[in-house]
Amino acid sequence: MRLLFSFITALFLFFQSGDLDGLRNAYSKANSSNEGAKNFIQLADKNSSSDPLVKGYKAAAKILEAKVTTEKNKRKSFVKSGANDLEAVIKSNPNNAELRVIRMSVQENIPKIVGYSKNLKEDKTFILNNYSKQNSSLKTYIKKFAMQSKTMTATEKNALK
Numbered sequence: 001m002r003l004l005f006s007f008i009t010a011l012f013l014f015f016q017s018g019d020l021d022g023l024r025n026a027y028s029k030a031n032s033s034n035e036g037a038k039n040f041i042q043l044a045d046k047n048s049s050s051d052p053l054v055k056g057y058k059a060a061a062k063i064l065e066a067k068v069t070t071e072k073n074k075r076k077s078f079v080k081s082g083a084n085d086l087e088a089v090i091k092s093n094p095n096n097a098e099l100r101v102i103r104m105s106v107q108e109n110i111p112k113i114v115g116y117s118k119n120l121k122e123d124k125t126f127i128l129n130n131y132s133k134q135n136s137s138l139k140t141y142i143k144k145f146a147m148q149s150k151t152m153t154a155t156e157k158n159a160l161k
Contacts, residue, residue, distance in 0.1 A: 023057040037068050056099045059085035
């Protein structure tokens with residue numbers, strides 16, 4: 001019985017991390033084109049996990065949907081809903097560096113007129129201060145984000161080793 005439970009748990013964790021890797025990869029390509037954004041949104045919509053990271057990516061997908069929608073009157077509601085969801089998941093997981101990366105990337109890339117950029121310095125400081133505590137795959141992900149970041153200075157980017 002224990003063996004069966006262990007096997008099921010291992011399968012669940014394997015597929016959950018695979019979904020997360022897929023979301024990460026799609027998110028890193030989402031801002032480069034409308035096609036990339038649409039692919040990320042579809043992938044996020046298909047995922048029904050209650051994992052906080054998945055919720056963070058789903059919130060980012062809602063915000064990104066404002067960029068690709070053809071219905072101009074829905075843009076504001078997509079941004080507001082996604083931002084509220086992202087803030088809620090970060091509030092309940094304030095020490096999660098990946099959620100901070102998601103919020104920082106959203107706030108860097110959203111038009112300034114929207115007014116959703118108040119956490120850039122806070123998130124940058126958190127990411128830099130907690131970078132060394134992350135596992136190697138997350139460090140690679142953070143470093144990849146930092147290299148294209150508009151908020152991080154060259155010195156800060158070089159500090160991520």
